[in-house]
Amino acid sequence: MPRKAEAATYLRQRAIVLLGRGHKQRRVASLLGVSVRSIRRWNLVWQRDGAAGLALVASPLRPGRPPKLSGSQAEQVLSWIDRDPIEFGFPTSWWTAPRLADLILRRFHMSMNHRYLNRWLHHHHISPQIPEAQPAERDQARIDAWVRWQWPLIKRQVQLLHATLGFTDETGFLLSPLIRSTQAPTGHTPLLLHRAKHRDKVSAVGALTLSPQQGHVGLYFQTYPNDYVNNNLYALFLRDLLWQIRGPLVLLHDGGGMHKGEPVREVQADYPRLHIHQFPPYAPELNPPEYLWNHTRYYRLANFVPADVPQIDRTVTTLLHEIRHDQARLKTFFRSSPLPWNNTTLQN
Numbered sequence: 118m119p120r121k122a123e124a125a126t127y128l129r130q131r132a133i134v135l136l137g138r139g140h141k142q143r144r145v146a147s148l149l150g151v152s153v154r155s156i157r158r159w160n161l162v163w164q165r166d167g168a169a170g171l172a173l174v175a176s177p178l179r180p181g182r183p184p185k186l187s188g189s190q191a192e193q194v195l196s197w198i199d200r201d202p203i204e205f206g207f208p209t210s211w212w213t214a215p216r217l218a219d220l221i222l223r224r225f226h227m228s229m230n231h232r233y234l235n236r237w238l239h240h241h242h243i244s245p246q247i248p249e250a251q252p253a254e255r256d257q258a259r260i261d262a263w264v265r266w267q268w269p270l271i272k273r274q275v276q277l278l279h280a281t282l283g284f285t286d287e288t289g290f291l292l293s294p295l296i297r298s299t300q301a302p303t304g305h306t307p308l309l310l311h312r313a314k315h316r317d318k319v320s321a322v323g324a325l326t327l328s329p330q331q332g333h334v335g336l337y338f339q340t341y342p343n344d345y346v347n348n349n350l351y352a353l354f355l356r357d358l359l360w361q362i363r364g365p366l367v368l369l370h371d372g373g374g375m376h377k378g379e380p381v382r383e384v385q386a387d388y389p390r391l392h393i394h395q396f397p398p399y400a401p402e403l404n405p406p407e408y409l410w411n412h413t414r415y416y417r418l419a420n421f422v423p424a425d426v427p428q429i430d431r432t433v434t435t436l437l438h439e440i441r442h443d444q445a446r447l448k449t450f451f452r453s454s455p456l457p458w459n460n461t462t463l464q465n
Contacts, residue, residue: 129159131188136160147241148195149188190225191241198243210248214238255399263397268456271367271394275329280365280392283326283358286406287346287375290319290414290429297419311422319429320345322354323437325405325450326362334447336409337361338437342430352380355391365390372398408453412446413437 128149135145142160146153186194197220201210205220214231217238221229238244275282294309301307323338339354346354359366370376372395385391401407417436423429440446451458 128188132156132159133163135192148192185227185229186221186225186237193224194221195241195243252399256397260397260400260403263400264403264456267394271369272459274392275367278365278367278392279329280367281326281328281362283324283362283366283368284405285322285324285351285354285368285370285376286401286404286410287320287322287351287373288410288414289345290321290418290433292317292423292426292429294420294422295414295418297415299420309420309422317343317426319343319426319433321433321437322346322351323406323409324354324358324368325409325447326366327451329364334444334451335362336437336441336447340430340434342426346375348375348378348380351375352384355381355384356387359384359388359391365392367392367394369394369396369404371396371401371404403454403456405450405454408450409440412450413440 128151132145132149132151135148136142136156140148142156143153146156149156194217197205197217198212202212202216203210207216214234218229218231218234221227221234272282274280293311296309299307320341321338322341323336326335326337327333328335337358339350339357341350344350355368368391370393376395381393385393396403413433413436418432421432423432
């Protein structure tokens with residue numbers, strides 16, 4: 118059998134093996150360097166006629182220089198990406214093309230230029246990604262159980278009481294800018310001149326609420342220049358919130374220390390219409406105000422260099438007042454949370 122035919126037969130057989138292991142057709146096509154259409158056709162022939170039919174399939178190969186890595190080697194290299202580089206003796210969890218080239222040299226005794234390897238990785242849909250830091254104490258099973266069992270009970274309580282549903286959270290705005298990329302002439306990096314050694318900040322507490330009938334979203338907030346939110350300030354914020362919201366209020370917040378203690382218990386005793394629930398630990402993504410703060414800090418205030426704390430306070434207050442009147446924007450903060458919502462209450 119000519120060498121080209123042998124290679125074609127190997128590719129078809131290898132494709133069926135990878136599909137049998139649960140790989141998607143697009144993934145197999147990328148690994149073997151053929152089209153998705155060919156993979157689909159081979160799979161149909163295999164299911165209909167078995168190995169005998171597969172051997173008769175005509176499969177023109179892609180012209181050009183053969184790849185440096187064989188199919189099995191390529192599969193192995195791509196599998197490394199799903200593992201921690203520390204497992205292979207590297208000091209940090211940071212995959213780079215030079216590190217992969219070093220590992221390929223050690224495992225396969227094959228030298229690969231890291232620039233070529235970068236192009237090869239891009240062809241296989243591997244690109245640089247910024248990791249997301251996650252606390253080791255986070256218990257995903259506990260979070261999933263809370264969403265599955267506790268959250269429906271909270272929604273049921275809201276319905277039975279015809280209550281307003283509310284979420285609270287705190288954040289801080291510093292003098293140092295949150296840097297994002299900006300357009301500039303090539304080779305001329307923009308400079309953001311800020312006060313280097315100042316940790317002055319403006320703390321803020323906010324509440325997002327959802328009315329029981331119309332699905333109207335409310336935003337309530339308070340800022341504290343050069344201060345931090347403790348349980349006394351949080352209790353005062355709750356009292357002000359309850360003064361503005363009539364009727365029952367079902368409120369959710371995290372387990373931070375500012376949400377506990379005697380001042381908060383006194384508010385609950387004074388306002389029986391307030392019903393407080395706590396999110397599971399280390400699950401900030403469930404809380405809609407987290408997305409309000411992210412939108413404010415990383416989008417609206419990106420590259421903002423304030424001169425002093427009063428300027429931060431004025432800017433943040435003005436911005437939050439502006440967001441307060443944008444119902445479409447406010448509803449996106451709820452939809453960004455993975456909590457299952459009642460679709461009728463968040464319609465535009």
